[in-house]
Amino acid sequence: MSSPVYDFTIADLGKRKFTSPLNISNFTTENKRLLLDGYLRNDAGDGNRQTIPLSIELAGPRKDIFFDPGMTKAAIVTCGGLCPGINDVIRSITMQLFYRYGIKNIYGIRYGFRGLIPEFGHRMVQLSPEMVKDITSIGGSFLSCSRGHQDINKIVKSLSDHRIDILFCIGGDGTMRAVQKITEKISELGLNISVVGIPKTIDNDLNLIQKSFGFDTAIAETVHAIRCAHVEAKGAINGIGLIKIMGRLSGHIAASAALAQNDTNFVLIPEVPFALTGKNGFLAFLEKRIKFSGHAVVLVAEGAGQDLLRKSDELIETDPSGNLRLHDVGIFLKNEIEKYFQKINLEINLKYIEPSYMIRSVPANASDSIYCSSLGQYAVHAAMAGKTGLLVALMKDEYVHLPLSAALSRRKIDPRGDLWSRVLEATGQPHSMKD
Numbered sequence: 001m002s003s004p005v006y007d008f009t010i011a012d013l014g015k016r017k018f019t020s021p022l023n024i025s026n027f028t029t030e031n032k033r034l035l036l037d038g039y040l041r042n043d044a045g046d047g048n049r050q051t052i053p054l055s056i057e058l059a060g061p062r063k064d065i066f067f068d069p070g071m072t073k074a075a076i077v078t079c080g081g082l083c084p085g086i087n088d089v090i091r092s093i094t095m096q097l098f099y100r101y102g103i104k105n106i107y108g109i110r111y112g113f114r115g116l117i118p119e120f121g122h123r124m125v126q127l128s129p130e131m132v133k134d135i136t137s138i139g140g141s142f143l144s145c146s147r148g149h150q151d152i153n154k155i156v157k158s159l160s161d162h163r164i165d166i167l168f169c170i171g172g173d174g175t176m177r178a179v180q181k182i183t184e185k186i187s188e189l190g191l192n193i194s195v196v197g198i199p200k201t202i203d204n205d206l207n208l209i210q211k212s213f214g215f216d217t218a219i220a221e222t223v224h225a226i227r228c229a230h231v232e233a234k235g236a237i238n239g240i241g242l243i244k245i246m247g248r249l250s251g252h253i254a255a256s257a258a259l260a261q262n263d264t265n266f267v268l269i270p271e272v273p274f275a276l277t278g279k280n281g282f283l284a285f286l287e288k289r290i291k292f293s294g295h296a297v298v299l300v301a302e303g304a305g306q307d308l309l310r311k312s313d314e315l316i317e318t319d320p321s322g323n324l325r326l327h328d329v330g331i332f333l334k335n336e337i338e339k340y341f342q343k344i345n346l347e348i349n350l351k352y353i354e355p356s357y358m359i360r361s362v363p364a365n366a367s368d369s370i371y372c373s374s375l376g377q378y379a380v381h382a383a384m385a386g387k388t389g390l391l392v393a394l395m396k397d398e399y400v401h402l403p404l405s406a407a408l409s410r411r412k413i414d415p416r417g418d419l420w421s422r423v424l425e426a427t428g429q430p431h432s433m434k435d
Contacts (some may be wrong), residue, residue, distance in 0.1 A: 074103065205252060242352045255423045
């Protein structure tokens with residue numbers, strides 16, 4: 001059957017004679033176009049591997065599988081911080097293993113990788129459809145999580161001792177680094193254990209991955225906080241609503257929430273440095289906004305403005321997961337805003353809101369639940385086919401297999417990119433708040 005013929009020509013009214021007033025550098029050119037068919041097919045190229053474009057393996061069920069379902073034992077572990085949707089993934093994996101592949105030996109590992117270290121004394125929980133049927137209605141992790149490094153040798157020995165054939169790891173950047181080491185150790189020992197990762201980072205900052213689960217729910221919950229802050233700000237003389245949310249190294253939640261709810265006037269993210277004082281500093285622009293409109297809403301990601309708080313000779317500290325310990329930019333801004341307006345003798349009413357832990361602990365919304373269900377299903381297909389050392393992820397609207405090493409880098413917002421330009425247009429904040 002021949003492919004349909006399309007004509008994607010777009011009509012122009014005529015020659016463009018005027019220069020755009022937009023103060024941006026990333027204008028779209030006419031010769032930048034999207035490929036209609038993004039798949040690599042068997043007949044692509046002339047047989048010379050150098051002519052075949054770089055491609056990514058699609059996720060999905062394979063006709064031939066590696067493990068005998070009647071003899072297979074699988075385990076699920078959740079690591080790192082909480083995130084909406086973890087229970088949806090646990091349920092999806094369990095249901096897929098039990099009903100689609102007929103695997104009855106399914107175990108949940110309690111408290112992250114600590115549950116595989118005998119000294120901690122955490123017993124595995126046998127999972128079944130009956131046990132997981134209602135867990136999507138609650139937040140957090142049904143199996144509980146933990147942070148911190150554990151002995152890779154002990155983890156692998158425990159997997160071998162318990163005769164685990166498949167390990168599903170739900171976690172973020174630090175977890176996936178550990179999963180990579182676990183996979184390497186398993187390979188070194190010649191064990192036939194499949195290890196499949198399901199990426200979890202509420203900040204949506206894993207490289208290559210289109211979207212991490214929990215992100216849509218985080219945006220929805222942040223929007224609720226923005227609405228509340230806006231009501232508080234408008235309900236008082238010179239009201240200011242200040243909200244601090246997640247975003248250690250990237251401001252994806254803050255940027256997306258600001259676009260979803262256009263009541264935000266300032267968005268501060270780690271990728272865009274700002275000055276606090278000076279004629280072009282944040283406080284000066286906040287003053288102008290208050291004098292012009294009588295209220296303002298400020299949304300700040302937790303990793304923003306760290307250069308303003310950290311001393312040059314300060315000792316760098318990390319948490320048990322190896323993440324840089326951040327200073328509290330929310331409290332810092334609250335204090336600096338109050339001092340600034342007191343100094344210029346202008347009355348303000350500031351309400352500080354920090355909903356991060358509430359956002360992390362809620363159940364997944366409908367969009368994330370669908371996504372989590374798919375991730376769990378595709379993870380099981382990958383494992384049963386004998387694939388290992390990979391992430392199941394969404395990329396360009398397709399579920400794919402990514403090697404662990406490909407998705408560990410942190411993805412940040414480009415200050416000169418389209419997303420940040422749209423945030424600036426939505427908020428009305430200046431392109432730069434630095435002298």
